[in-house]
Amino acid sequence: MVKIDLAGICSDELEIEIRDSMLRITGCRRDTHCRDGFIYQQMEITYSRFEKTIQFPAPIEGASLKRDYSDGFLIINLHRGEDA
């Protein structure tokens, strides 16, 4: 199971990709509150595109994948496939 802190993401824009033993998650966090004339006093949140790569000890290609996005966490469940 992989659990990632990913708040404020439109889950439709999340892309999850598996290649060999790598799990790659890319997406974009957009600032939905901003408009013209809006001024920040302080900005702690990093917006814009992001990319995360997780390396596994064994190939995970062919594993069955189930994802769940709730309360700002992305949870990915990976099950060992028949041939793995």
Next chain:
Amino acid sequence: MLALQNLTLFPETVVPLGVGRPRSMSAVEAALATPEKLLGCITVRPDRADDTDAKEDDLYQVGTLVMIKRMERSGDAMRIVVQGTERIRVLEWKQQDPHLRASVQIMPEASTVDAEQVEAMKRNVQQMIQEALALLPNVPTEVRIAVLGSADPVRLAYFLGSVLNLGVEEEQKMLEAETADELLRLAHANLARELEIMQLRSKIASEAQTEMDKAQRDYVLRQQMRAIQKELGEDESGEAAEAQLLRERLEKADLPDEVRTEADRELKRLERLPPAAPDYHVIRTYIDFILELPWRKSSEDKLDLNEARRILDEDHYGLEDVKERILEFLAVIKLRPDTKSPILLFVGPPGVGKTSLGRSIARALGRKFERMSLGGVRDEAELRGHRRTYIGAMPGRIIQSIRRAEVNNPVMMLDEVDKLGADYRGDPAAALLEILDPQQNNSFRDHYLDLPFDLSKIFFIATANQLGPIPPPLRDRMEIIRLAGYSDREKLEIAKRYLVPRQITENGLTAGQFKISDAALELIATRYTREAGVRQMERNIGSVARKVALRIAQGEAEHVDVDENSVREYLGPPQFYPEQARKELPAGVATGMAWTEMGGEVLFIEATLLPGGRGLTITGQLGEVMQESARAAQSYLWSHAAEFGIDPEIFQGYGVHLHVPAGAIPKDGPSAGVTITSALASLYTGRRVRPDTAMTGEITLSGLVFPIGGVKEKVLAAYRAGIRRILLPTRNEADVDDIPEDVRKDLQLIFVSTISEVIEAALEVLVANPPPPPLPPDATRAGRTPEAEPLTVKGQ
């Protein structure tokens, strides 16, 4: 758009920025008001960077598009964290205020032309990074992994560009690089340069470190050594104990006030110094030296005159007048103990016992004896020391001898004062002037000591072979006592009393095993040696004794008696044939006497007429003074020709050749004047000089005879040669007392004061060889011409 000063941003790098200018802050705020939070960053050309807001053409064309990740405010300024994303090229500037705005084009990623080369360079760069990281110990492991693990050469190059602090121009070049090849080439070059600098810096640092380590190590070792010494009980905290010891000695020592003050002061300085200080040992040695000097310690004089006479007689045979002078001085010291010690100068040939006489004086007085040879001393500092500022400075010889003597009133012998040298380092004779002046030497200052020391209690005795080389002021300060040579009779006595017994002991014989007859000793004295003293004679006796010792040791004999014949056997044929009086002298030859350093000698002066010659030819290595007295003699005889019955024509018609054998030995001095006059008078009159007569004396052009020196030596030499009739200047009459009685009673001494008296006493009355008649001047020339021919032929 944000204008950056002194900094270029690269894609893929995260950099914190401080933003302060209103225009920049306005740009950041505008960027933050967009959902993407993107900001273009472009760098100001380094030559245009100043405090004013940058214009369009102050800026580069290529910059970086960054994403603002964080922003916070502190006071009037902002801090933002940005991450580079893409490279951008400015197409057109849209707006200057309130912030810069431009339309830009995103540039494609640097393309790879030659993949293999890029890969090679990447590996190379990674290698160098590893080297660089080795020099930077504080880089976290994550960074190492991140850098080395990075597979993308372009990212690696951008990372290096941001990290290396290359300066705007270089950074901009890397940013603008179109291909990965060029980018890596730039990164490689810059990294190489940085690495070199880092290595150099680390080398310098490590050298400094080494030096520090060495000092520290020394310190630790020293501490350990001290601990070990303490364990061994060798020092009770080292220097303190040493200073304490010196202080105790100082308190016990009997020192004059001035010396004590100075010593105290030096000791205080010593206590303040660490023992490793270079001055420490200098001061310690100095205080040691002060403590060792006999400032007030004197030896008690034995002032029994009879005992003194006995000792002097025991040690030396003859030399009666010298002993008498010494006893006189002792008598004065006895009557007035506070009197200044005398300063004596013994002058005489080698081997006559000057040095041993000094030793006897010390023995007679009961004083310590110190001897120093001044022969060849050229440096004033040798006598007076070097100042303490010099490394290896030492006190002078005078003060060192006093320390050795351990009393301040030794008999100090200054040997060979006539052989002092002098050069640019100073004249030691000048230093002697102070040392030997009774008015000044009670506060003699050695350069090293720099404290006044009283030398006035020292009994100085100087010795010399000749008076001549001693500077007159120095001579003036000393009582001159001459030791002339010994007569053969005296030598015989000395040999019997001292030399033979000493050689018997030295060669391991006993008195019963070795006996030598008087005749044998006399033979050694006259035929095997030619000297005023007895040194060679002793050597010869020694070699006879050795040969005897050999025979006894081989068991050839129980004891050996040596007589004249066995001397010849042991020493070989005689070495010297003394110039004997000639039985008969032809006209023109006279017997003279000469003084040499080895004693006296007899010499003959020969003159002959040269028909048709001119003037006076002089040969035989004669010095200027002697040549002049020959000329004076001739002139006197010429001017008084009638008085002596000489035909004045002879002076014009004939030249004279004067010769003095032996031709190889240089001779000089005025004392041959009388002899030359006799020889010339004999030549001109035809009356022979009496062969049993020798003569000496200086002459003047007015016909007077002046006194000369060395009477004793000369008379003894004539006596040895078998001459019994001697002409001496009247004013030398007093010197006759020096001649041993046994010699004098055999002699007929005639005192003369004018040349007329000389001629009357020296020449036979009869005309034996009448001089040839004077030649007429014309005949002279005619006679000479044919003789000249064979000479030219010979020349060819």
